[in-house]
Amino acid sequence: MKYAEFISRVQQEAGGADVDFIRRVINASLGIEKPMSAHYSEDDLWVILEALGGARREGRAPARPEYRFVTAPALEGWWFRSSSYVIRDDLWIEPAPGAELEEYPLKKEALTELVADLEELGRQYQPGGVGADGEPPPLGPRERDKLLAFYVKHGPLGLKFRGVFGYGVVIKEDGQVVEDQRVHVRTTPFGRHGEPKKDLLGHFGLYLKGKCYVSKPPETGHYIPCRGPDGRKRYLSLHLLYAGYREDCDSVLFAAWTFSCLAQQLASGVVPGFLLSLEEALANSRPAVGLEARQPARLSVRWEPTSLLDAAYLRLFSLGVGGMRICEDPKCGRLFTPQGKRRYCSDRCSERHRKERNRKRQPAI
Numbered sequence: 001m002k003y004a005e006f007i008s009r010v011q012q013e014a015g016g017a018d019v020d021f022i023r024r025v026i027n028a029s030l031g032i033e034k035p036m037s038a039h040y041s042e043d044d045l046w047v048i049l050e051a052l053g054g055a056r057r058e059g060r061a062p063a064r065p066e067y068r069f070v071t072a073p074a075l076e077g078w079w080f081r082s083s084s085y086v087i088r089d090d091l092w093i094e095p096a097p098g099a100e101l102e103e104y105p106l107k108k109e110a111l112t113e114l115v116a117d118l119e120e121l122g123r124q125y126q127p128g129g130v131g132a133d134g135e136p137p138p139l140g141p142r143e144r145d146k147l148l149a150f151y152v153k154h155g156p157l158g159l160k161f162r163g164v165f166g167y168g169v170v171i172k173e174d175g176q177v178v179e180d181q182r183v184h185v186r187t188t189p190f191g192r193h194g195e196p197k198k199d200l201l202g203h204f205g206l207y208l209k210g211k212c213y214v215s216k217p218p219e220t221g222h223y224i225p226c227r228g229p230d231g232r233k234r235y236l237s238l239h240l241l242y243a244g245y246r247e248d249c250d251s252v253l254f255a256a257w258t259f260s261c262l263a264q265q266l267a268s269g270v271v272p273g274f275l276l277s278l279e280e281a282l283a284n285s286r287p288a289v290g291l292e293a294r295q296p297a298r299l300s301v302r303w304e305p306t307s308l309l310d311a312a313y314l315r316l317f318s319l320g321v322g323g324m325r326i327c328e329d330p331k332c333g334r335l336f337t338p339q340g341k342r343r344y345c346s347d348r349c350s351e352r353h354r355k356e357r358n359r360k361r362q363p364a365i
């Protein structure tokens with residue numbers, strides 16, 4: 001249906017909500033990518049009604065709605081990491097049993113380190129290696145250690161979260177039987193045609209161990225309330241979602257390698273292909289526009305990444321614009337943000353390279 005018709009349908013279903021408010025909910029929930037000329041589906045209607053209902057149930061004033069119900073956790077500006085990780089079956093990297101989940105500070109400083117660490121993690125990876133059985137070759141002890149150290153410091157890359165662009169709750173009904181509480185996952189940015197739709201467990205597949213719903217509000221951690229057609233409430237526990245989330249080592253190393261290649265290109269000033277790759281990398285993030293109601297009104301625009309990997313790409317981009325350099329010590333080659341005319345990432349590298357050059361200049365005796 002068309003935009004105007006869509007709005008009146010929402011109004012009808014929601015019982016006469018303010019048009020301006022509905023417009024804002026549409027913008028926030030379906031993304032500003034979806035133009036007014038786009039086609040609006042029954043699913044879209046559902047997402048908006050859920051967002052409106054959520055805002056009401058929480059007793060929030062319609063003037064300043066929050067869109068928790070259709071927003072992926074990472075969009076709210078936080079990310080989780082576990083206090084320790086294990087590698088299972090030489091394949092999965094996951095939170096260690098009994099480990100604590102903690103919030104990862106998605107702040108500038110942490111992200112700058114993330115860019116350097118991710119670049120380093122991917123640099124030595126050789127993609128396309130094949131082991132004896134045709135599978136990727138087993139991880140070496142060095143790779144294992146590096147991966148674990150990276151995870152303890154930064155947490156998972158969010159490879160699966162990356163595709164989630166926000167979700168609401170869908171109840172699947174099979175005749176009279178309520179099958180289960182399902183969460184509707186959008187796996188591509190809003191507004192694109194032919195987007196596949198899956199429930200949460202379907203989307204995460206083997207990346208998610210066990211259930212992430214509970215029947216009572218969890219005592220710790222954030223959650224998203226959901227409601228069944230029978231009126232019964234369930235809760236999507238974000239804690240369980242993150243605690244049960246794991247990633248496969250090979251995909252992580254591959255993602256790190258891709259990131260590393262791009263970072264090196266950027267630092268050495270090779271631009272062709274960079275913008276394209278960046279566009280792809282940023283497709284999962286979305287700009288959030290805010291207008292502060294004060295005099296004079298202030299407009300703020302920021303990008304909201306849906307995963308740690310996207311956050312790293314965003315940070316790489318902003319660092320790249322500021323000019324990153326590769327350490328000139330051939331034994332190092334680390335990326336760094338130069339202050340002034342620095343050519344080395346550290347004094348150590350500068351000193352080492354100087355000695356090396358001096359040694360080469362000395363005539364052999």
Ligand SMILES: [Zn+2]
Pocket residue numbers: 327328329332333334344345346349
């Ligand atoms: Zn260096």
